[in-house]
Amino acid sequence: MTYLLAGDLGGTKTLLRLVKADSPDRSEFEQLYKSQEYTSLVSIAQKFLAAAQTHLGIEIQIQIACLAIAGAVIDRASYLPNLDWHINADGLQQALKIPHVELINDFAAVGYGIAQLPPADLHTLQTGQERQNAPKAVIGAGTGLGEGLLIHNGTDYQVIPTEGGHTDFAARSIQDFEFVQYLCRQLQIDRISNDRVISGRGIVAMYQYLRDTSNLSENPEIASVVKLWEAQIEKLVDPAALISAMAIAKTDPLSQATMQMFISAYGAEAGNLALKILPYGGLYIAGGIAAKNLPLLTDGTFLAAFNHKGRISDLMGKIPVRVILNPQVGLIGAAAQAARLGFGL
Template identity: 50%
Template structure:
């Protein structure tokens, strides 16, 4: 038995989980707690506070042997500077100050890549069974605040996950309506190119809605319109009081607002096409996983079929993409699971 410490470290919140790894490789969560990151000067006091609380809860003083922290931001040589916090993290310093023999820092979406390999069947929804190959690459894509990408290569004792910045590639329109969307965004932002994540992300949902609204595709409902106007008035503020993307998605799933329905149709099709582009590039017969904060919340829309039609619509490559297993991640703690998987491999 080994004790592991896993963490999901963000600018707003820090989630820590103490995990017991049994001799047969099973991972059992012993204790978990969430902390407001901004109330602490560094990660070290959070971990110390967590271990003290865990000792009270578990009736023994836990001494993790290894730890892995998933960081919302770039990680270079096991160091990281968080975007929205004055924290500078270094794995070696954390080892010394926390008394943990091995500490690793990884990007939060790399943690998702490790996490998908540690999920149970009930944590996944199969969109396409395909013809899985055990030793072939695995791809992960996830729309949330941005658009995360990573891929994994199977190894003798698990997988090796590699980060990617594929979400910053160019948005490639596939229809006249998407070409109009591209031109709209170029003019609106006064920039020379549009990245994929400007369309396939939470912000992308809002951008598509604004495009359709401004093009008078359909009348704007009072309920959704009020949320959009409130959000637009808060642009530039660090804290937002509304979530327009969630409001649009909810209205679309309830089929109570035509503008929202068309917005989500465009979004889902663009998401499927981008996932298909990743699949064409990597041929991940080990599986392509749809993660991120949006997909599981709009599963009914994805199940309608346009996502997979856009995914496989690659001309002469259609038959190859039909062989790739496609699974949607339902467990929103997949990154924390991945941090534990990574810690176990240290």
């Protein structure tokens, strides 16, 4: 039996899945690992393969592995900036004894996964006017910010990964300009990228900014978590989840203001991406933050910022905007691409 290994590697978690070559849409075994608890992907993969053999009770021979990486893939290698991992496909082939290992950008994997999702895994924010074979775009905030494109080549969609999440954050108001200055002082840097703002750490940064510059009082529960986060070098606790939960529950005005500022920035950058490709095939919002904060994405703040593009705002309303609810879309896409590679080998 020919097995394939699919993986989705991010700054927070690494998810690995074993599938059969003739049924890549069905998981035979999968495990989730906290990325920051390991020093390399090899150690995670070796642990996973040992657990898979124990679970299935047979010796497993993997022919192809397709691994989605939260970083640029150049010459079959990648560096994960949020983990300080260097990954090399040839090295993985030798260490794991897998004949063929392919590394792809994590948002390329999301692009491959979109076609595999049933309608129930998507939530429509804006219906728009979808056009057949038109370009598609993907954006997703999590540990960082990812962006990708899909272009139809006459037969199928070609996935084009980008590092668009590391473009400059565009301030749109006096508050935004003051926030950028605040963050530059806090981090002692002279440039702020979208990756620093439209991400989990961006939520915390906006909370800190509003805490320090507004008259909104701080909730003691959140304050204790944020102080612990500020004191930690490796950031083992994440206040962003608590902040967003308080905002959804409408129990903390500071958290609500934070998330409104964040969702607006998210919508604006999604709109910026859409302007550059005009994805009338759909703009898809991936990443862990969107699905977990759907009530905040559907209150109008996101679409107001997305569509607010001056003289060409009317164009934006024609673009379908959908939230991907399935958190494993990248893994699904990696498995689909592994099967496609197997077909071509």
